[in-house]
Amino acid sequence: MPSFVQYLREKDEEKLFRYLVYSGYFILGVSIVLYFVLPRFGAAMMGRLNGIFRNPNGIGIYAALFGMLAIVIFNFRPSSFSRKDHWTGIVLISLVLLLSGSRNSMVSLLLFIMLVPLCRISNITGILFVVVLGVFGFWLLNNLEALVADLGYAEFFRLDTLDMASGRIYVWEAAWLEIQQKGFWAGEGFAYAEEVRWMGKYYEVIPDLVQHQGNIHNSYLTFWMNIGLIGMLLFFVPLIGYFFKAMFKTHFAFPLLVSAGFLAFFESWLTASLNSWSIIFYITLTLLLQGKYFPPTQKEVSLHLQKTEE
Numbered sequence: 391m392p393s394f395v396q397y398l399r400e401k402d403e404e405k406l407f408r409y410l411v412y413s414g415y416f417i418l419g420v421s422i423v424l425y426f427v428l429p430r431f432g433a434a435m436m437g438r439l440n441g442i443f444r445n446p447n448g449i450g451i452y453a454a455l456f457g458m459l460a461i462v463i464f465n466f467r468p469s470s471f472s473r474k475d476h477w478t479g480i481v482l483i484s485l486v487l488l489l490s491g492s493r494n495s496m497v498s499l500l501l502f503i504m505l506v507p508l509c510r511i512s513n514i515t516g517i518l519f520v521v522v523l524g525v526f527g528f529w530l531l532n533n534l535e536a537l538v539a540d541l542g543y544a545e546f547f548r549l550d551t552l553d554m555a556s557g558r559i560y561v562w563e564a565a566w567l568e569i570q571q572k573g574f575w576a577g578e579g580f581a582y583a584e585e586v587r588w589m590g591k592y593y594e595v596i597p598d599l600v601q602h603q604g605n606i607h608n609s610y611l612t613f614w615m616n617i618g619l620i621g622m623l624l625f626f627v628p629l630i631g632y633f634f635k636a637m638f639k640t641h642f643a644f645p646l647l648v649s650a651g652f653l654a655f656f657e658s659w660l661t662a663s664l665n666s667w668s669i670i671f672y673i674t675l676t677l678l679l680q681g682k683y684f685p686p687t688q689k690e691v692s693l694h695l696q697k698t699e700e
Contacts, residue, residue: 391669395676404470407463410673411475414456417442418482421449425489439489443666450492451659454499455670457483458649461506462642462674466682498653505645513637516644558607558656560599564592565611577618583611583658609654612661632679639681646674 398406421441424432434440441449460479464471487496509516568588572578582588583606593600606612613622636643650671654660659667 391672392676392679395673396680399677399680404467407467407470411460411463411471411479414460415478415482418449418453418456418486422482422485422489436491438491439486441486441490446490447492447495447657448666449486450490450495451653451657451667452670453483453486453490454492454495454502454653455650455667455674457499458502458646459670459674459677461502462646462677465642466677494653494656498649501652502645502649505648506642509641509644513641513644516641516648520648560596561589561602561606562608562611564589564596564599565606565608565615567592567595569611569614573615573618575618575620577614577616577621580616583615583661605658607657609658609660612658616661632675636675636678640678643678646671646678 395406418441421432421439421443424441425439426432431444432440434444434446438446439449440446443449443452457479460483464476464479483499487499505516505519508519565583573582589599589602606615610622613625617625630647633643633647650660659665660671662668
């Protein structure tokens with residue numbers, strides 16, 4: 391992935407950036423059209439936007455990660471995009487996040503937007519902000535339900551499912567019990583977490599687990615169950631190392647680390663190498679590792695060769 395992205399940037403950075411941005415716009419735009427024109431396909435239960443991902447959280451994660459990529463691209467090559475391009479992105483991403491009701495995706499993108507200007511001052515400023523936010527978060531969690539209800543957004547934020555993270559708490563508890571019983575160090579093998587049959591043994595211990603649908607909804611627990619603590623260290627230590635390397639080149643690295651890390655806590659999108667979400671994440675990280683530069687386009691090279699021949 392890094393080598394391919396670098397090759398495309400060196401060949402024609404402007405074209406690569408335009409393709410990435412406009413293809414993202416197309417995916418979000420088609421999802422919104424389906425929601426209104428073909429609601430049976432484009433909308434999930436409770437009227438949430440499904441889009442072409444057929445899952446509200448799936449399209450929400452895509453919108454958040456694509457939003458981070460778009461912000462990076464707009465800052466790396468501002469002359470290649472008009473104000474209309476910027477507003478198109480703002481409208482599409484905002485609509486998708488609001489219609490999908492993906493709370494985790496909203497918070498993740500908001501974290502990124504808040505951290506970027508702070509890290510532009512200094513990465514230390516961004517780190518201190520995250521520490522303060524983490525401390526403040528405990529108070530916020532204890533008072534969030536009352537605050538949201540007072541503002542009149544209880545139905546929008548699905549307040550009745552907020553305290554148990556839409557049932558995720560139950561499956562996280564079961565997953566942790568399973569990890570401690572077997573596969574703590576080396577895991578149980580790839581895709582073991584997806585075989586939801588293992589949950590059955592915990593129905594008596596955690597009765598509410600019976601109502602849960604889907605997998606673990608947590609990238610870290612999914613990694614741990616599949617490849618163990620050893621595999622997690624082998625994956626995350628180099629990955630975090632790449633982020634630290636990128637932090638010396640651009641102020642977008644730490645915001646991406648925090649925001650994507652937060653988003654991975656509520657869904658298992660990071661555990662697959664080339665799904666619709668992780669590929670956006672890795673493209674963004676690759677751009678940050680390469681840094682901001684403006685290699686000549688093919689047109690510029692051709693003009694230079696013509697002048698040289700003359």
